[in-house]
Amino acid sequence: MTIQHAATGVAPSVRAEGINQGASSGTPMVSFEGVTKRFGGTGGQPAFTALDGIDFTVAHGAITGIIGRSGAGKSTLIRLVNGLEKPTSGKVIVDGTEVGGLPESGLRDLRRQIGMIFQHFNLLSSRTAFDNVALPLEIAGVDAKTIKAKVGPLLDLVGLGDKAGSYPSELSGGQKQRVGIARALATDPKLLLSDEATSALDPETTQSILELLKRINAELGLTVLLITHEMEVVKTIATDVAVIDRGLIVESGRVFDVYASPKHDTTRTLLASSLALPEWLRTGIKHSPSAGDRALVRLVFFGETAFQPLTGRLVAELGSDVNILAGGIEEIGGKPFGSLVVSYSAEPAVIERANRFYAETGLSTEVLGYVA
Numbered sequence: 001m002t003i004q005h006a007a008t009g010v011a012p013s014v015r016a017e018g019i020n021q022g023a024s025s026g027t028p029m030v031s032f033e034g035v036t037k038r039f040g041g042t043g044g045q046p047a048f049t050a051l052d053g054i055d056f057t058v059a060h061g062a063i064t065g066i067i068g069r070s071g072a073g074k075s076t077l078i079r080l081v082n083g084l085e086k087p088t089s090g091k092v093i094v095d096g097t098e099v100g101g102l103p104e105s106g107l108r109d110l111r112r113q114i115g116m117i118f119q120h121f122n123l124l125s126s127r128t129a130f131d132n133v134a135l136p137l138e139i140a141g142v143d144a145k146t147i148k149a150k151v152g153p154l155l156d157l158v159g160l161g162d163k164a165g166s167y168p169s170e171l172s173g174g175q176k177q178r179v180g181i182a183r184a185l186a187t188d189p190k191l192l193l194s195d196e197a198t199s200a201l202d203p204e205t206t207q208s209i210l211e212l213l214k215r216i217n218a219e220l221g222l223t224v225l226l227i228t229h230e231m232e233v234v235k236t237i238a239t240d241v242a243v244i245d246r247g248l249i250v251e252s253g254r255v256f257d258v259y260a261s262p263k264h265d266t267t268r269t270l271l272a273s274s275l276a277l278p279e280w281l282r283t284g285i286k287h288s289p290s291a292g293d294r295a296l297v298r299l300v301f302f303g304e305t306a307f308q309p310l311t312g313r314l315v316a317e318l319g320s321d322v323n324i325l326a327g328g329i330e331e332i333g334g335k336p337f338g339s340l341v342v343s344y345s346a347e348p349a350v351i352e353r354a355n356r357f358y359a360e361t362g363l364s365t366e367v368l369g370y371v372a
């Protein structure tokens, strides 16, 4: 199905100009400039720094994922974008407008240009799918005839053309999120914020919702900023990623680059949790080796190294000691990407031979830890 912008009726090819131009072109859709957010600090309560000097941009047309563990500051970051929170210091700028400086009326206008989807969908149970999607338009004072003309195509767009009269209790989780997406698009936003939108869904439904968001981004040119604790979500959908840890962005860049060569421990830990390692292996990983332990290493194949028979050569180099534990080829940011998780003796002499081999061949690797 081709997507036609529901409200404007403008053909996607026209609206999609400027899609995914990346961080290199023009004004960003969102910029955080030295943003700090503190909570508390009054009435004798100690202040808590939730965000600590965030500098970060979201390019027009990009799908940017902010990933971090619980409590890292993701929700606070997103609430600064739609003006639900104000920074303690620094600036949040959305498409050229500083959010913190807006009066209440300006904030209302801004929020109309920002759609939002939530983990628990936030639908009104007393309203049908149609009426849930219509709600932001009613609030904006749009007349009933225009609402009718807009809501139908939006429900078609999310694949729920036949569910207009259904109540949330009659819909599955994935269908409820589709209603949430249609509602978020009702006011023709230029930015879509997604707050853990797939966290309550099973893996298959998650994939179908992510595919829908990807299609909306590609065909409507809508910028997407999503927060998640799942690397799988970032890998599947995002063009760019920022890793947040205790209020700091510790690493950011194109998803492919960050995934191929993570620089920060938090990124590595998040990546390791997305590898398809058996449970017994994942839970047994240690940070430092004891005598007799094995090193657990992820080999990464892309670009040049993807076409060379390096695994066989590694086995030849280290002898028959190499165990292959997990692996596969996937597509990240539109490029093929292979990962293989292997283990071999953590004896210094073996590690040295392996490292020499990696240096000679240019094979990218990441030590995930050590296992008994």
Ligand SMILES: Nc1ncnc2c1ncn2[C@@H]1O[C@H](COP(=O)(O)OP(=O)(O)OP(=O)(O)O)[C@@H](O)[C@H]1O
Binding pocket: 039, 040, 048, 049, 050, 068, 069, 070, 071, 072, 073, 074, 075, 076, 077, 229
């Ligand atoms: N209104 C508030 N008052 C005091 N502390 C707050 C407030 N909002 C958030 N915090 C604290 O700021 C930190 C970051 O919270 P935030 O909700 O942004 O994290 P998160 O990464 O979204 O986590 P989660 O995924 O668990 O929602 C947490 O320690 C939280 O307790």
